[in-house]
Amino acid sequence: MCEPRYFAVEYSINPWMDPSKPASAERAVAQWRELRDTYRRLGHTVDEITPQPGLPDMVFAANSGTVIDGRxxxxxxxxxxxxxEAEHFRRWFVEHGYRDLTMPSKINEAEGDFAWTGRLLLAGTGFRTDPEAHAEAQEVLGVPVVSLRLIDPKYYHLDTALFVLAEATDSTPAQVAYYPAAFSAGSLRVLRRLFPDAVEATDADAECFGLNAVSDGRNVVLPVEATALGDRLAERGYEPVYVDISExxxxxxxxxxCTMEIRK
Structure with missing residues (x-):
């Protein structure tokens, strides 16, 4: 994770960003610290990278690396x-002993568009990550990749429209939640074929970033507004944990x- 010390909305690279509206780095830091501390209370280890001036979006660490089996x-x-941002994260990995590291030749926004299910890497394209980056990810990480096309610019990364509730094990399939309207017709058929028991989110779930959640297989950390989605997850046996990410x-x-998941 990366503290949003220099957080600001100085430009617009997605439909949510409006530089004319005020944004508070102080408030963003407070919300980020609560998210970080929530992970620690749930028993997770949180590593931090030093934020850099001039990079207000560096807080969104998920976009800077994909780690599976230490690769x-x-x-x-x-x-x-x-x-x-990419070079700062590359240095962090090198300094922390990660030797099996590859920098991509294709545009690849990491866990923003890559979701590991325990058996497959779901890979988004349409707005940010190049389709050719999916083949590169398969070659580098050595895992099978399934391409999914995003069609709504509000949900420009896969992680705004889908998250993995529980990774697959030898005896159980992966469980996911996703927002159907974010995907092309063919990609939606693929998702329904792969995950017939998925939680399908509503417009309201997606608009409050409810799909931009993190699950450890039991606890699901999601925005405080996503209570309807949280209720449906609780019915499935998950524990919703709410955080304020409004800033x-x-x-x-x-x-x-804000969260890169490191699978060693």
Missing amino acids: VLGSRFRAPQRAA LRKAGGGPKC
Whole structure:
């Protein structure tokens, strides 16, 4: 994770960003710290990277790396405003002992568009990550990749429209939640074939960034407004844990955007 010390909405690279509306770095830091501390209360380890001036979106650490079985695929951003973030995260991995690290040749916004299910890597495209980056991810990470096309610019990254509730095990399939209207017709058929028991989110769930959630297989950290989605998850046996990300959402981010999941 990366503290939003320099958080601001100075440009617009997604429909949620409006530079004419005020944004508070102080409030963003307070919300981010509560998210970080929530993970720690749930028993998770949180590593932090030092924020850098001039990179107001560096808080969205999910976009800077995909780590599966200790292999790291870095990122390459589409927006020039975020391009420099990739090198800071690359250095962090090197300094922390990750030797199996590859920087991509194709535009790849990491866990923003890659979701690991325990058996498959679901890979989004349509607005940010290049389709060719999906094949590159398969080659680098050595896992099968399923491509999904996003069609609504409000849900420009896969992690705004889908999250993994529980990774697959030897005896149980993966469980996911997703927002059907964010996907092309063919991609939606793929999702329904792969995950017939998925939680399908509503418009209201998606609009409050309810799909930008983080699950450890039991606890699901999601925005405080996503109570309807939380209730449906509770019916499935999950524990919803609510956090306020209203300031961070001004830049198009939520709990998942702020969180890179490192699978060693």
